[in-house]
Each structure stands twice: as structure tokens, then as C-alpha cells.
Amino acid sequence: MAVYTDITEDDLKRFLTEYDVGDLTSYKGIAEGVENSNFLLHTTRDPLILTLYEKRVEKADLPFFLGLMQHLSARGLSCPLPLPRRDGRLLGELSGRPAALISFLEGMWLRKPEAKHCREVGRALAQMHIAGEGFPLARPNALSLEGWKVLWAKSADRADEVEKGLQDEISSELDFLGTRWPKNLPAGVIHADLFQDNVFFLGDELSGLIDFYFACNDLLAYDVSICLNAWCFEKDHSYNLTKGMAMLEGYQSVRPLLAEEIAALPVLSRGSALRFFLTRLYDWLTTPAGALVVKKDPLEYLRKLRFHRQISSAAEYGLAA
Ligand SMILES: Nc1ncnc2c1ncn2[C@@H]1O[C@H](COP(=O)(O)OP(=O)(O)OP(=O)(O)O)[C@@H](O)[C@H]1O
Numbered sequence: 233m234a235v236y237t238d239i240t241e242d243d244l245k246r247f248l249t250e251y252d253v254g255d256l257t258s259y260k261g262i263a264e265g266v267e268n269s270n271f272l273l274h275t276t277r278d279p280l281i282l283t284l285y286e287k288r289v290e291k292a293d294l295p296f297f298l299g300l301m302q303h304l305s306a307r308g309l310s311c312p313l314p315l316p317r318r319d320g321r322l323l324g325e326l327s328g329r330p331a332a333l334i335s336f337l338e339g340m341w342l343r344k345p346e347a348k349h350c351r352e353v354g355r356a357l358a359q360m361h362i363a364g365e366g367f368p369l370a371r372p373n374a375l376s377l378e379g380w381k382v383l384w385a386k387s388a389d390r391a392d393e394v395e396k397g398l399q400d401e402i403s404s405e406l407d408f409l410g411t412r413w414p415k416n417l418p419a420g421v422i423h424a425d426l427f428q429d430n431v432f433f434l435g436d437e438l439s440g441l442i443d444f445y446f447a448c449n450d451l452l453a454y455d456v457s458i459c460l461n462a463w464c465f466e467k468d469h470s471y472n473l474t475k476g477m478a479m480l481e482g483y484q485s486v487r488p489l490l491a492e493e494i495a496a497l498p499v500l501s502r503g504s505a506l507r508f509f510l511t512r513l514y515d516w517l518t519t520p521a522g523a524l525v526v527k528k529d530p531l532e533y534l535r536k537l538r539f540h541r542q543i544s545s546a547a548e549y550g551l552a553a
């Protein structure tokens with residue numbers, strides 16, 4: 233579910249008077265997503281998305297996220313555009329939460345992506361990395377090495393409840409990544425959560441990227457590793473080399489990776505697998521039974537992490553090192 237905060241029609245109509253978007257004809261809550269409350273609005277003009285930012289989003293980060301969407305969109309990337317209010321601000325307040333109106337992006341996310349879709353995702357990711365150049369705001373990645381340690385400290389004691397031996401395994405992994413994490417690779421604005429549900433397609437054509445609420449400044453190749461993890465494994469947890477090759481070819485057709493970035497992919501992929509393992513583990517251990525949110529399986533990412541640990545060179549992802 234993703235309607236944590238309810239809204240009344242009166243409050244919504246009052247909120248909309250701050251914008252030049254036509255008159256409200258209908259609205260409904262959107263069930264998908266786990267972080268924020270989203271509503272689809274129909275007006276006498278274009279359909280719109282209303283997002284109410286919930287507790288896990290820092291209000292101080294919103295200018296970065298909303299400004300980034302404007303920056304990327306102005307540079308030709310297909311992504312939602314936050315609409316300015318009559319006073320020029322991008323952010324208002326509704327039902328006690330920070331709220332924004334965002335343009336509606338046509339398309340649907342793919343439940344069963346194929347290699348050709350992975351190629352498109354690779355291309356779009358590289359386009360985003362290039363379009364992000366020159367964005368004046370910065371946001372350090374709160375979910376990199378230091379953030380992982382904080383999350384792990386909150387979960388380590390109970391990790392063996394999920395699988396015996398996890399406490400030792402993950403502590404060693406964090407030590408390994410602490411000593412081997414690359415430092416001097418190209419960096420810029422990354423999406424950091426470009427999973428299937430954040431990429432829309434119209435037929436086989438990619439229509440745009442959404443959900444920039446983990447975007448931050450970090451290594452560009454780390455974002456590539458996030459996409460390899462999210463798109464190129466099958467339900468049986470095996471790595472799909474054809475999808476991996478397509479994703480990497482698509483990326484490199486727009487932004488060729490440096491030899492150092494390619495060489496770092498196995499370590500970066502371990503890191504990104506660990507990142508999603510840790511957030512999922514934390515949620516797994518802390519979300520109360522009966523909560524409406526669907527908990528995502530941390531073990532899926534543990535298996536991916538173990539796969540990357542036994543990779544000896546990036547060639548095994550479908551690339552020459
Ligand atoms: N601009 C948009 N155009 C069309 N649909 C959108 C748009 N933004 C969000 N949605 C719809 O709302 C859903 C949830 O959005 P989003 O992924 O941003 O939410 P979230 O709560 O931040 O989710 P999560 O972080 O779990 O992915 C999407 O799957 C999509 O159906």
C-alpha cells in the first residue's frame with residue numbers, strides 16, 4: 233500500500249488553488265510503492281500525481297529531488313516534472329505533510345523484462361548520468377558504507393533469526409567492502425533505486441524513469457551495479473548473462489565505462505547487493521506483523537551477494553575487463 237496519509241476533498245481542492253492546473257474532477261489513492269503516499273488526480277486538464285512525503289524522506293532533501301527532476305527533464309530525460317505553484321515554489325503542504333504535484337508519466341512497469349528491455353534501461357541510466365551533469369545541488373549517499381554500518385548495527389543481533397550464520401557473514405562482508413571500496417571512479421548524480429517498478433514502458437519502448445527519492449551523488453558505476461542486481465537475475469536467483477550483456481551494451485552505447493569501472497563491478501555489485509539486503513533485513517525485522525506494507529525478501533539479495541562474491545572478473549557479467 234502507499235496511502236499512509238489520507239486527504240479530504242476539501243483540503244485537496246484548497247491545495248490545488250495554489251496551482252494553475254484546472255479543476256479537480258476525481259482523485260484516488262495509488263496502492264503501489266512503499267515510501268510515500270501517492271494519489272492520481274484527474275482535472276479538467278492533464279492527469280497529475282500528488283505525492284505526500286512520509287517520514288523516511290527528509291524534508292531537507294526535497295529541493296534536491298524535485299530540482300533534479302526539473303534538471304533532468306530540461307536536459308531531455310523522460311521523467312516526471314514537479315509543477316510549480318503560483319508563487320513559484322515546488323513544495324506545499326497537505327494533511328500535515330510536505331506535498332508536491334508531479335506530471336503524470338504514461339506507461340507501465342514490466343513484470344517480466346527481457347534482454348531488449350534491459351538494453352533500454354542501460355541506455356536510459358547512462359542518459360540520466362549525463363543529463364545529471366551540472367546539477368548544482370548535492371546529496372551524499374546516506375546508504376553507502378557508513379550508512380550500511382548503521383543499519384547493520386540495528387539488525388546484527390537478530391540476523392541469525394533470518395538465516396543461521398548471517399551475523400558472521402555480513403560482518404566479514406562489511407569489513408571486506410570497507411577495505412576494497414573504490415574511491416577514484418567517475419562520480420555524479422545517480423538514481424540509486426532503478427528497479428523494475430521505477431521504469432515505465434509503452435510496449436517495448438521505455439517511456440521514462442520515476443521515483444528519484446534515493447537519488448544522490450555517488451559513483452556512476454555503482455548505479456550500473458544496482459541495475460545489474462535489480463534486472464539481470466531470474467526468479468531462481470541465477471544471473472542471466474544475456475540480460476547483463478544487453479544492459480551493459482545499452483549503457484556503453486551512451487557512456488562507455490572506463491577500464492577501472494569495469495574492473496570494479498564485482499566489488500560494486502557486492503556493495504549494492506548488500507545495500508538492498510540491509511534495508512530489507514531492517515524492514516523485515518522491524519515491520520509489525522499485520523502491517524499493510526508488503527515486506528521484501530532480504531534473502532533474495534543475500535543470494536545475489538554470494539553470487540558476486542564468487543565472480544573473478546567482470547567478464548562474467550558479459551563484459552571484457
Ligand atoms: N509521475 C508518475 N506518473 C505516473 N505514475 C506514477 C508517477 N509517480 C508515481 N506513479 C505511480 O505511483 C506508484 C508509486 O510511486 P513511487 O514508486 O514513486 O512511490 P514510492 O512510495 O516512493 O515507492 P518505492 O520507493 O517503493 O518504489 C508507481 O508505481 C506508479 O504506479
Ligand SMILES: N[C@@H](CCO)C(=O)O
Binds near residue numbers: 266508511512528
Ligand atoms: N527497490 C527497493 C525498495 C524501495 O526502494 C527494494 O527492492 O528493496
